[in-house]
Amino acid sequence: MDNSLGDIIRVVDLVGVAVNGLLGGEIARRERLDPVGFAVLAILSGLGGGLIRDTLLQKGTPVALTDPYYLVVAIAAAAVAFVLRFEGDLWNRIYPWFDGLALGTWAAVGTQKSLGFGLGVLPALLLGTVTAVGGGMVRDIVLARRPAFLGGNTLYATCAIIASGVAILLNGLVTPEVGILAATAIGAPMVVVAKARGWRLPGESAREGVRAIRRRYPRER
Known part of the structure; x- marks a missing residue:
């Protein structure tokens, strides 16, 4: 990979770590956690997906541990979230763009890294998606909550799969x-549009609606 482009992707990657670290800190505030809790949720949110991917690939120490900037950025984001409260219209407008950019980049880089190590299509698709959503999944599990990407929210894992x-x-x-x-150029805007328009995959409520229609209008025998 060209060094200049690699540097750009690394910067975007670190921006994603920072944004998701802030999100982890925001959740820590809602949960009334102490500074250690802020740091843990920021690290899980910002670095969890990459750590899972690199651990599964078994091709050396995860990059989040060999590149010191990753942990520094995540902890710095936790500190900022502990001191400042991120809310309001400006945050609500800019957060989806940073989040979408991070998801698209993480999914694409995770996929390319997996393909580069000789994995097949399905494993690469899995690890690309895990890279993008793994941090939030681990964070939610630690908080004893259902991982957000499993449903009931706007499209997220779907955008990662497509990217x-x-x-x-x-x-x-x-x-x-x-x-x-x-891949980033396609996945990132999808996250933004999905959040803006409230796009969701059909769930149990949709199935209940179909059943209600069938009960109301039974087929003639």
């Missing part, structure tokens, strides 16, 4: 750099 799928489709057709940028 990862784009990276897989472009693998071998374009350079890895272009594949990562294309």
Whole structure:
């Protein structure tokens, strides 16, 4: 990968760590946790997905532990979230863009990294998605909550799966750099639009609606 582009992706990656670290801190505030709790949730939110991916790949120490900036950024985000309260219209407008950019980049980079180590399509799709949503999943499990990406929220894991799928489709057709940028360019806006329009996958309520229609209008025999 070109060094300049690699640096850009690393910067975006660290921005994602910072934004999701702030989100972890925001949740820690709602849970009335102490500074240690802020730090733990920020680290889990910002670094959890990459740690899971690199651990499963078993190709060396996870990058979040070898690059000192990752832990520093996550802990700094926790400190900022502990001191400042992030809320209001400005935060609500800019957060989805940073979150979407982080998700798209994480999904694309996770997928490319998996393909680069010789994994097949499905494992690469899995690890790309895990990279993007794993941090939030671990954070929610630690808080004894149902992971948000499992349902009841606007599209998130779906956007990660699509971004990862784009990276897989472009693998071998374009350079890895272009594949990562294309996957990010598709996955990131999807998160923003899904949050703005309230897009969700059909759930139990949709099935109940279908059953109600069938009960009201039974098929003629």
